[in-house]
Amino acid sequence: MFKPLLTSLAVAVGSLAVAGSALADYPERNIQGTIQWGAGGATDNVARSLTPHVEEILDTTIVLTNRPGGTGVIGMNHVMRQRADGYNLLYGAENPQLYPLMGLADFTYDDMHAVNIIGQGLVVIAAHPNSPFDTFAELMEYARENPGELRMGGTGAGGLPSTVHAMINAVDELDVRDVTFGGDGPGVTALLGEHIDFMPLSLSAVAEQIRGGRLKGLAVLTSEELESLPGVPPITQALPDIEAFLPWGPFWGVFVHQDTPDDIKSTLEDAYEQAVAGDEFQEFLTNFGGATLNLSGDEAQAYLDNWQSVTAWSMHEAEAETVKVSPEELGIPRP
Amino acid sequence: MSDTFSFLLMAWLDPGLLSLTALGVLAGIYIGAIPGLSVTMAVSILISFTFSWDINNALALMVGIYVGGVYGGSRTAILLNIPGAPSAVVTAFDGYPLAQRGEAGRAIGLSTVMSVIGGFIGVAVLAGTAPYLSDLALQFAPRDYFLIAIMGLLLVSTLSGKSLARGIFSVALGSTIGLVGMDMVTAQPRLTMGSMELLGGIHYVVVMIGLFGVAEAFYQLHNMAKVPVKQNVDKIIPPLNMVLKFLPLSIRTSIIGVVVGALPGTGGDIASLFAYDHAKRTVKNPSSPFGEGAYEGLVAPETANNAAVGGAYVPMLTLGMPGDAVTAVIIGALVIHGLNPGPMLMIETPHIFWFTVGNLALANIFLLIFGMTGIKVFSKVVEIPKAILIPLILVLCVVGTYSINSNMMEVYWMLGFGILGYWLKVYGFQMGPIILGVILGPLLDETYRQAMSSVGDSSSDFLLALVANPLSLALTTVITLVLLGNTPLKGWIMARFARN
Numbered sequence: 001m002f003k004p005l006l007t008s009l010a011v012a013v014g015s016l017a018v019a020g021s022a023l024a025d026y027p028e029r030n031i032q033g034t035i036q037w038g039a040g041g042a043t044d045n046v047a048r049s050l051t052p053h054v055e056e057i058l059d060t061t062i063v064l065t066n067r068p069g070g071t072g073v074i075g076m077n078h079v080m081r082q083r084a085d086g087y088n089l090l091y092g093a094e095n096p097q098l099y100p101l102m103g104l105a106d107f108t109y110d111d112m113h114a115v116n117i118i119g120q121g122l123v124v125i126a127a128h129p130n131s132p133f134d135t136f137a138e139l140m141e142y143a144r145e146n147p148g149e150l151r152m153g154g155t156g157a158g159g160l161p162s163t164v165h166a167m168i169n170a171v172d173e174l175d176v177r178d179v180t181f182g183g184d185g186p187g188v189t190a191l192l193g194e195h196i197d198f199m200p201l202s203l204s205a206v207a208e209q210i211r212g213g214r215l216k217g218l219a220v221l222t223s224e225e226l227e228s229l230p231g232v233p234p235i236t237q238a239l240p241d242i243e244a245f246l247p248w249g250p251f252w253g254v255f256v257h258q259d260t261p262d263d264i265k266s267t268l269e270d271a272y273e274q275a276v277a278g279d280e281f282q283e284f285l286t287n288f289g290g291a292t293l294n295l296s297g298d299e300a301q302a303y304l305d306n307w308q309s310v311t312a313w314s315m316h317e318a319e320a321e322t323v324k325v326s327p328e329e330l331g332i333p334r335p
Numbered sequence: 336m337s338d339t340f341s342f343l344l345m346a347w348l349d350p351g352l353l354s355l356t357a358l359g360v361l362a363g364i365y366i367g368a369i370p371g372l373s374v375t376m377a378v379s380i381l382i383s384f385t386f387s388w389d390i391n392n393a394l395a396l397m398v399g400i401y402v403g404g405v406y407g408g409s410r411t412a413i414l415l416n417i418p419g420a421p422s423a424v425v426t427a428f429d430g431y432p433l434a435q436r437g438e439a440g441r442a443i444g445l446s447t448v449m450s451v452i453g454g455f456i457g458v459a460v461l462a463g464t465a466p467y468l469s470d471l472a473l474q475f476a477p478r479d480y481f482l483i484a485i486m487g488l489l490l491v492s493t494l495s496g497k498s499l500a501r502g503i504f505s506v507a508l509g510s511t512i513g514l515v516g517m518d519m520v521t522a523q524p525r526l527t528m529g530s531m532e533l534l535g536g537i538h539y540v541v542v543m544i545g546l547f548g549v550a551e552a553f554y555q556l557h558n559m560a561k562v563p564v565k566q567n568v569d570k571i572i573p574p575l576n577m578v579l580k581f582l583p584l585s586i587r588t589s590i591i592g593v594v595v596g597a598l599p600g601t602g603g604d605i606a607s608l609f610a611y612d613h614a615k616r617t618v619k620n621p622s623s624p625f626g627e628g629a630y631e632g633l634v635a636p637e638t639a640n641n642a643a644v645g646g647a648y649v650p651m652l653t654l655g656m657p658g659d660a661v662t663a664v665i666i667g668a669l670v671i672h673g674l675n676p677g678p679m680l681m682i683e684t685p686h687i688f689w690f691t692v693g694n695l696a697l698a699n700i701f702l703l704i705f706g707m708t709g710i711k712v713f714s715k716v717v718e719i720p721k722a723i724l725i726p727l728i729l730v731l732c733v734v735g736t737y738s739i740n741s742n743m744m745e746v747y748w749m750l751g752f753g754i755l756g757y758w759l760k761v762y763g764f765q766m767g768p769i770i771l772g773v774i775l776g777p778l779l780d781e782t783y784r785q786a787m788s789s790v791g792d793s794s795s796d797f798l799l800a801l802v803a804n805p806l807s808l809a810l811t812t813v814i815t816l817v818l819l820g821n822t823p824l825k826g827w828i829m830a831r832f833a834r835n
Contacts, residue, residue: 039375039376039378039379039660039663039664039667040379040657040660040663040664040666040667041663041667044379044667045667045670045671048379048382048383048386048667048671049386049670049671051383052383052386052387064379064383065740065741066379066740067740067741067742068535068740069516069534069535069536069740070516070517070531070534070535071517071522073531073534073535074531074532074534074535074740074742077531078742102522104517104522104534105531148791149791151788151789156518156519156520156521156522157520157521157522158522177788177789177790177791177792178520178788179477179785179788179789180519180520180781180784180785180788181781181785182519182781185599185656185657185663186599186600188656189473189599189650189654189656190476190477190785192473192654192656193473193474193475193476195476195477195789196789207677208655208675208676208677208678208679208680209654209655209677209678211675211677211679212677212678212679212682213678214654214677214678283673284670284671284673287670287673287675288670
């Protein structure tokens, strides 16, 4: 009578203990971290400076690998195809939120779980110090009178400059020659040599050039002047209507497979939250020209949804030729 | 001034920095020698590894690996006809025939000395002219890079061997391979046939390992019965008169290397191609015909690719802009260590500049020491029976390819290129022009479109710009002269002058 009951009790307790130990054990081996952009880029820098702090908290090693290509499609696709056991992390930037819109892939961050949205980069529109324009308003005025004459540096469809250009075109009209470079670096180099007239760039890519007097800022993509860039007017001064899209910027985050067990998700979320909030990383991020977000769970999802809706609709309204599908068809709500 | 000296000598006098530099060079030689394991990869792994270190220690190790790695690529190029890195592709042209003649030891010894000479010239130019050279590099507009790419295409005549038609076909094939992937401007997939894996394009090292490594291994199966050449390992250190004889050439090719290396859009791979071409055009009586084991054909690329290291540091240290992929990663390391790589770096933290200069010089000394070690053992690799060597090469190719992006798909591609390369070899095609196309195709595509959109897509304005700017005019003139020099017109003009 008692015996079967005891047995089943023992089994139950035993399995609980097993489950408990599995829980306590994560991570019991190295974790693989995939960076969806190349070595030396902004996403790479953020991932490599944050990870050692997470390793300390989780007491494990996170092996970082760059898997660049196809604006991050390849790296993300790789992580999504791995087992949902929490041993494969994706370090990504904002690009996947636009994949379906641009016809690059049929997945977005909605198909993964956001462990942490680490931070957001600030955007500045930069020009050479010899440029006749001191503010973006002056540049807009010139471009209105001389359409199709100024040369704007870009990084291709879906890149930051093309998105900022789309936002500007959604509220006003800026007709320029679009000169495409392989990334921020080559674009900044061309700007330094005056081979292009201006370029919207992430602050992390140009802060030092502006500080050193090699470039100047025409506007920052915020509604208020930045403490770190005194004297550079907010873009709302030239284009008040653009405020509807702000705050906007490229962001960096850490993601795992959607089907990862909840307890592992929360272990990771706690570790990353603590690491991002740490003094050392905060100092890095400020120095890097980024603003902390440190979002997880519902807050992270809300941020991702809002970013996607603002960007997709501004690109759609500016009739950017890269938009393959209307955001409406993809179920992206209007901002 | 005394500060400058103390920064310069920092790495020489501190035992910790000294040994880290030495360790870096030694590790770099072996990383560089394995196709697929790249310096860029090693340096990015080091960033996480050296996160909590002092910045000088981290930089010393990275400088060592960089210098050792660029040199290391030549070892497998000479011994097995498999370049360890794209900048060593050219080294194989004459290095491998030398090894086949039993002179592998001599070839490695010579390439070591020449790499060190190139390295020192690179450091000297970096130390003496960095701010001026970086200003010059900034003058290069997209149209000038386009012209450089055109000049590169003209190298096909140097690289084709016997049949120019086959060479031109190979360059076209290579450029097409180089264009696979997402279009840079419109983000549209090109030649990907709907495959998501191909969106990122085909990595040129994948093509290189396939064409040189696997194709070579298959091709060797033809002469399974041939007894490997006995290597002469007595004459490893090149005699002084030989080094002196090549000194003028090595200085010229080093300068080509350092300038091409300093341009942010081009690196050691293109520098070594131009240097080889320069040697072939200017050296009238090489020790053997080029392509059949000319020492000059080894001197030119080996000096140029090591001089390009010093060149790549020029825009990095003066402007915070990378000169190539490795310096891009080192900039990332500086950022993570809380420094601000940018135009203020030299003003606010001058010690980084002088420390790097001193450290590069030190790394070249270690290169001379370590480069001369292990040659006897390495040369014996050529004597390994084919039945053992060929499977080893295949394993090395697979491991090397997988380690580029940890992607199995790229291993299949590499094997595919190996089979393709084998058939091309059987029908007398050269591998060099294909790699030339893979490297130059995307550069041509990118810079042509940049140059065109800069002038509002007007062809007449584009052509005008090619002659309106002094720098572009100089490049256009060189291209025109090279082209005319290869036509019957040259003989006609020469004849006219001779008659007068």
